[in-house]
Amino acid sequence: NNMLPNGVKVKWVMTPSEGNAYQNSLDEVLPRNDELGDDEKVDLFLIEADYALKYVNSEYTLDIINEVGLTQKELENQYQYTKDIVTSSDGKLKGTSWQATPGLFAYRRSIAKEVLGTDDPVEVQKRLSDWEKFEAVAELMKEKGYYMLSGYDDAYRPFANNISQPMVKDGKLKLDDKIFEWIEQTKKFTENGWNQRTTLWSETWAQGQGPNGRVFGYFYSTWGINFTLLENSLENPDEPAQVGNGIFGDWAVCEGPASFYWGGTWICAAKGTDNLNLVRDIMRKLTCYRATMKLITLETFDFTNHKQAMKEIAEDPEYGSSFLGGQNHIALFVKAADKISMKNASFYDQTITEEIQTAMKDYFDEQVTLEQALENFYKAFQEIHKNIEIER
Numbered sequence: 001n002n003m004l005p006n007g008v009k010v011k012w013v014m015t016p017s018e019g020n021a022y023q024n025s026l027d028e029v030l031p032r033n034d035e036l037g038d039d040e041k042v043d044l045f046l047i048e049a050d051y052a053l054k055y056v057n058s059e060y061t062l063d064i065i066n067e068v069g070l071t072q073k074e075l076e077n078q079y080q081y082t083k084d085i086v087t088s089s090d091g092k093l094k095g096t097s098w099q100a101t102p103g104l105f106a107y108r109r110s111i112a113k114e115v116l117g118t119d120d121p122v123e124v125q126k127r128l129s130d131w132e133k134f135e136a137v138a139e140l141m142k143e144k145g146y147y148m149l150s151g152y153d154d155a156y157r158p159f160a161n162n163i164s165q166p167m168v169k170d171g172k173l174k175l176d177d178k179i180f181e182w183i184e185q186t187k188k189f190t191e192n193g194w195n196q197r198t199t200l201w202s203e204t205w206a207q208g209q210g211p212n213g214r215v216f217g218y219f220y221s222t223w224g225i226n227f228t229l230l231e232n233s234l235e236n237p238d239e240p241a242q243v244g245n246g247i248f249g250d251w252a253v254c255e256g257p258a259s260f261y262w263g264g265t266w267i268c269a270a271k272g273t274d275n276l277n278l279v280r281d282i283m284r285k286l287t288c289y290r291a292t293m294k295l296i297t298l299e300t301f302d303f304t305n306h307k308q309a310m311k312e313i314a315e316d317p318e319y320g321s322s323f324l325g326g327q328n329h330i331a332l333f334v335k336a337a338d339k340i341s342m343k344n345a346s347f348y349d350q351t352i353t354e355e356i357q358t359a360m361k362d363y364f365d366e367q368v369t370l371e372q373a374l375e376n377f378y379k380a381f382q383e384i385h386k387n388i389e390i391e392r
Contacts, residue, residue: 033272044269049085065093101262102303112248147208167346222302294309
């Protein structure tokens with residue numbers, strides 16, 4: 001806290017993400033930010049990976065280097081993909097982040113011991129290192145009364161993050177083969193009883209991560225493991241988060257069959273801000289300082305965007321997450337973060353993700369054929385992006 005300047009009052013504006021409310025709010029205020037009174041102006045705002053390019057490629061975000069005043073040298077320890085996501089089509093860096101969000105497969109140690117005979121992450125990884133092996137273990141889980149995954153959306157990102165080219169190019173949408181692989185695998189998991197037929201964020205999906213859950217594992221990134229999964233694992237959320245409260249400590253992580261990332265939050269400087277010095281100071285201290293980011297990881301288990309700081313923790317034999325049974329998960333995250341590539345990301349990814357998951361649920365639930373589900377997806381996509389053609 002000694003980093004905070006005295007006498008600065010921070011005015012927070014909280015807007016939920018549901019129903020696009022947050023983006024709508026930004027879209028309303030950013031174009032007139034120049035004209036607003038000093039106390040009404042937006043100085044900083046946050047964006048998420050799935051819709052980052054919308055703001056990165058707009059005139060309402062300031063160039064972090066040439067306008068805000070951070071230097072390439074200060075940013076050199078950040079993971080490259082976290083810079084790629086917020087680099088505009090004309091090569092300007094338009095945001096900066098304190099976190100990187102590589103993904104891993106989080107699994108229940110007690111179930112691994114019972115079904116696979118070991119809960120050692122190295123050994124478990126050998127059993128899950130490709131999708132064929134993953135399916136073989138899914139059958140073993142079923143035989144013992146467990147589900148391999150919770151539901152339909154759980155494996156989406158390990159497939160969608162490994163596509164061969166952007167799914168919207170030259171004004172045309174073409175689904176990548178990896179999306180069809182996810183559909184095919186999820187249908188198989190559903191028909192074989194290897195999942196619990198849930199959807200992401202539903203009550204049953206969350207309960208599967210708790211004391212009475214019978215789900216072996218979840219594909220989760222950094223924040224998901226340290227915040228969502230941890231909270232869902234507790235028997236009593238009002239009691240301290242420690243071993244003895246629910247299944248805290250019964251989780252571990254391994255790489256799983258495919259590398260992926262999920263989410264992330266970036267800080268942008270709003271064009272028209274009257275507090276540029278403060279904006280620069282916050283960005284520098286929160287996203288460039290090794291000590292700040294190392295402290296965030298040590299205090300919250302979160303994975304931060306400083307290669308040197310993360311390497312130090314990854315190589316520390318004393319470090320371990322009590323939630324993950326003492327495992328040094330940072331070492332695995334460091335390996336995973338280096339594999340993340342953003343070269344196939346597009347402005348349309350959030351719409352594709354949300355609408356394909358919604359449309360395919362009806363197919364997995366046997367309400368419609370695959371062809372009908374795809375048509376429903378294309379229709380929903382075009383309602384949002386009317387100018388994009390569909391390549392079937």
